[in-house]
Amino acid sequence: MAQVSVRDLDVGFGSLKVLQKLNVTAEDGEFLVLLGPSGCGKSTLLNAIAGLLEINGGQIFIGGKNVTWEEPKDRGIGMVFQSYALYPRMTVEGNLTFGLKMARVAKDEIQRRVARAAGILQIQDLLKRRPSELSGGQRQRVAIGRALVRDVGVFLFDEPLSNLDAKLRTELRVEIKKLHQQLGSTMIYVTHDQIEALTLADRIAVMNGGIIQQLAPPKEIYRRPVNRFVAGFVGSPSMNFIEGKISKAAGNVGVKLNGGDTTVSLKGYEFSGMPDDGRPVALGVRPEQLTPTSTMNGAAYLPLRVSLIDPMGADSLLWGTVGSDMVSIRIGAEDHYKIGEGVNAGFDPALVSLFDAQSGERV
Amino acid sequence: MSAVTAGTIERASDEPWGPLPRRLSIGRIGLYAFLVISAAFFLIPLYVMVITSLKTMPEVLASNVLAPPQAPTVQPWIDAWLHACTGGDCSGLHPGFFNSVKITVPAVIVSIGISSLTGYALSFWNYKGANVFFLLLVFGAFVPYQVVLYPLILALRTAHLFSTLAGIIIIHTVFGMPVLVLLFRNFYVGLPIELFKAARVDGAGFWQTFFRIMLPMSLPITVVALILQVTGIWNDFLFGVVFAGRDNWPMTVQLNNIVHTTQGVPEYDVNMAATILTAAVPLIIYFVSGRLFVRGIAAGAVKG
Numbered sequence: 001m002a003q004v005s006v007r008d009l010d011v012g013f014g015s016l017k018v019l020q021k022l023n024v025t026a027e028d029g030e031f032l033v034l035l036g037p038s039g040c041g042k043s044t045l046l047n048a049i050a051g052l053l054e055i056n057g058g059q060i061f062i063g064g065k066n067v068t069w070e071e072p073k074d075r076g077i078g079m080v081f082q083s084y085a086l087y088p089r090m091t092v093e094g095n096l097t098f099g100l101k102m103a104r105v106a107k108d109e110i111q112r113r114v115a116r117a118a119g120i121l122q123i124q125d126l127l128k129r130r131p132s133e134l135s136g137g138q139r140q141r142v143a144i145g146r147a148l149v150r151d152v153g154v155f156l157f158d159e160p161l162s163n164l165d166a167k168l169r170t171e172l173r174v175e176i177k178k179l180h181q182q183l184g185s186t187m188i189y190v191t192h193d194q195i196e197a198l199t200l201a202d203r204i205a206v207m208n209g210g211i212i213q214q215l216a217p218p219k220e221i222y223r224r225p226v227n228r229f230v231a232g233f234v235g236s237p238s239m240n241f242i243e244g245k246i247s248k249a250a251g252n253v254g255v256k257l258n259g260g261d262t263t264v265s266l267k268g269y270e271f272s273g274m275p276d277d278g279r280p281v282a283l284g285v286r287p288e289q290l291t292p293t294s295t296m297n298g299a300a301y302l303p304l305r306v307s308l309i310d311p312m313g314a315d316s317l318l319w320g321t322v323g324s325d326m327v328s329i330r331i332g333a334e335d336h337y338k339i340g341e342g343v344n345a346g347f348d349p350a351l352v353s354l355f356d357a358q359s360g361e362r363v
Numbered sequence: 364m365s366a367v368t369a370g371t372i373e374r375a376s377d378e379p380w381g382p383l384p385r386r387l388s389i390g391r392i393g394l395y396a397f398l399v400i401s402a403a404f405f406l407i408p409l410y411v412m413v414i415t416s417l418k419t420m421p422e423v424l425a426s427n428v429l430a431p432p433q434a435p436t437v438q439p440w441i442d443a444w445l446h447a448c449t450g451g452d453c454s455g456l457h458p459g460f461f462n463s464v465k466i467t468v469p470a471v472i473v474s475i476g477i478s479s480l481t482g483y484a485l486s487f488w489n490y491k492g493a494n495v496f497f498l499l500l501v502f503g504a505f506v507p508y509q510v511v512l513y514p515l516i517l518a519l520r521t522a523h524l525f526s527t528l529a530g531i532i533i534i535h536t537v538f539g540m541p542v543l544v545l546l547f548r549n550f551y552v553g554l555p556i557e558l559f560k561a562a563r564v565d566g567a568g569f570w571q572t573f574f575r576i577m578l579p580m581s582l583p584i585t586v587v588a589l590i591l592q593v594t595g596i597w598n599d600f601l602f603g604v605v606f607a608g609r610d611n612w613p614m615t616v617q618l619n620n621i622v623h624t625t626q627g628v629p630e631y632d633v634n635m636a637a638t639i640l641t642a643a644v645p646l647i648i649y650f651v652s653g654r655l656f657v658r659g660i661a662a663g664a665v666k667g
Contacts, residue, residue, distance in 0.1 A: 052560050073566030085557035089579035098575070099565030146561070158557075 002063045002076065002153025002186045003028045004049060010057035011044050018044045019210045022058070026188055028153075031180050034190045035197040036207035037233065042190045043158055045207075049188065050079050050156050063153055073103070075154075078147025082159040084139040086131040092142050093127040096149050110149075117148040120179070137168045144179070157189040161196065173199060194234045198222065206230045224353070228360035231284045231353055237317055240290075240327040241282045242302065243357065248277045255283050255354070257302075259323035265300045268350040272362060280357035285347055287317060290329040292337075293346035301346040302327060306337045318343070416440060416635035423631050439632035443640060447633055449620035456637050459617030463597055463644075465528060466613055470535035471592040478540055478588065479581060482547025483573050487559045497548065504541035508601060519606065526608025534606050535596050543588050550584040551577065586652050594645040614641050 004026040011019040018041045026032040034042040047053045049060055051072040059068045067075045086095050096117060100110045118124045121141045131139055140160055147155055157176070161169045177200055180187055191197055197204045198218045205215045206229075214226045225231035231239045244255040247263055253271075254263045264283065275281070285302070293301060304320030304327050311333065318329045318337060329345050337343065354363040374380060411428055417435040418426070426433070445455040484490075485497050515534065516525060524530035554577075562572045603613040618641045622634045 072564045081557040085561040102566040
């Protein structure tokens with residue numbers, strides 16, 4: 001049992017309030033990712049859970065126990081840092097055993113745990129080396145190992161892959177996921193990289209301005225973002241927003257695009273509440289939800305003028321303008337379009353998002 | 364379309380190709396000449412000291428200052444170490460040397476120990492009033508010694524430490540602290556805070572984090588502090604003459620007394636040898652630990 005529960009957490013530095021009355025719970029064995037831009041409070045939240053910074057109010061429960069006033073070492077957590085934070089003057093073995101020696105764990109028990117962690121992370125050959133003799137990926141493995149030997153139910157990761165190059169990042173990401181499946185422990189993982197969040201998480205908490213905007217499984221975050229911030233932050237290349245107004249005609253609801261007389265049908269879209277006619281909205285469509293089409297049937301399409309093509313290897317990104325908005329479409333790598341050409345990009349209204357132009361909330 | 368072809372490119376012999384050739388311009392030659400002359404100029408005093416110390420007194424008086432010794436002798440060095448007189452006492456410099464060792468070694472160790480601990484506490488343990496304390500401490504670096512000299516004499520006398528070895532060691536420790544704490548604090552502030560957090564998660568407390576994590580990483584800055592303190596304390600004259608007491612006078616004070624003895628003809632050769640002997644320790648420390656210092660910086664790199 002290692003549920004992590006944060007209740008009414010307040011954290012501030014001087015007059016600056018970083019987190020206010022924040023509530024979030026990571027269930028036992030869950031992989032929870034805290035995702036957000038820098039300065040959104042995600043690392044602050046993680047440090048508060050670890051007990052590494054002073055909180056102004058609220059409670060933290062780990063494994064059903066109130067640990068609000070406990071030292072980090074007594075909270076039953078292991079932590080992995082972005083800069084690895086390995087002790088530079090100790091060998092890998094020294095790094096792994098330091099915490100256990102501090103806790104006066106018996107010698108043979110230390111040996112057993114180090115052997116196990118080294119086996120899981122495949123760092124047996126590195127035990128006698130110093131951190132300066134390791135590559136970035138190896139260092140991060142050792143840092144994970146240091147959390148692993150503590151034999152705890154909760155792992156806290158503070159942007160652990162941000163210092164690695166793209167290839168290593170992908171490799172270690174897969175390993176962290178495997179590790180989670182193997183150990184079944186609770187993991188809380190801070191990142192600003194939405195790919196990491198989408199691939200690793202059981203649930204993602206998207207944060208902005210110290211507030212959790214949406215807490216949901218990755219698929220739902222991606223498909224049904226609750227507001228424009230979440231929609232724009234998650235997904236790469238990011239979602240297109242086209243400004244317009246709700247128009248109701250002959251029982252059909254559509255969006256009349258600004259700066260033109262095109263009306264896009266929204267037949268099949270699940271409204272959370274039927275909006276009034278003429279309400280200003282932003283239509284959110286992901287690049288891969290748009291396909292160039294020649295048919296004009298159904299009228300769910302955007303008429304755009306090609307302005308740029310970005311080849312990305314496996315596919316290409318076509319940039320065009322609709323009125324004054326830039327819109328991107330994912331197209332096949334072999335498809336050819338001329339700059340200035342007109343293209344109709346069709347989509348399924350059931351899959352897109354609609355946000356209020358003022359509040360940014362999902363309509 | 365451009366094509367990449369293997370083989371030699373046809374080119375004119377004066378066309379720019381490969382690395383820029385190094386040319387020795389007139390300006391460069393002038394610059395080097397200037398540097399060599401300045402270096403020679405600053406080395407003249409040392410040269411004069413060394414050759415004079417190797418001459419006998421008659422030769423010193425007879426020959427040119429810059430002329431090398433006709434019959435080199437080490438007798439002035441032996442005299443300086445064992446027989447030079449200060450007043451009625453003719454036992455040379457060596458008691459002063461050992462006094463200086465007795466003052467410098469404990470004072471350096473104690474001041475570096477206390478300062479590194481203070482710097483560590485000020486950088487990682489952000490307790491209330493830490494910044495005010497630090498500010499006061501740094502301010503201490505700018506207090507002129509003359510202002511505090513007399514109050515210090517009174518304070519030490521009250522504590523029965525005036526004119527004792529312990530007294531002079533305390534004085535050097537206290538006056539070394541502002542600069543050393545500044546040095547160590549700034550070094551520790553530059554270390555990643557995550558290292559400190561990791562130690563806390565691992566369950567290391569104030570002392571364990573200091574001794575097991577931070578101190579082993581402090582080699583480069585400790586060498587800097589060592590150079591500063593050894594040269595500073597060894598070269599000190601004012602505190603030594605005021606606080607150490609006659610029995611503990613450091614080498615600098617004895618050197619002064621030897622050179623300023625007014626009886627008979629000044630023994631220039633012995634004086635020169637005594638001066639070089641007194642300056643030898645800081646010079647050796649500087650050369651030896653200067654190399655260590657560079658190595659320490661390279662080995663102490665945290666990130667790769």
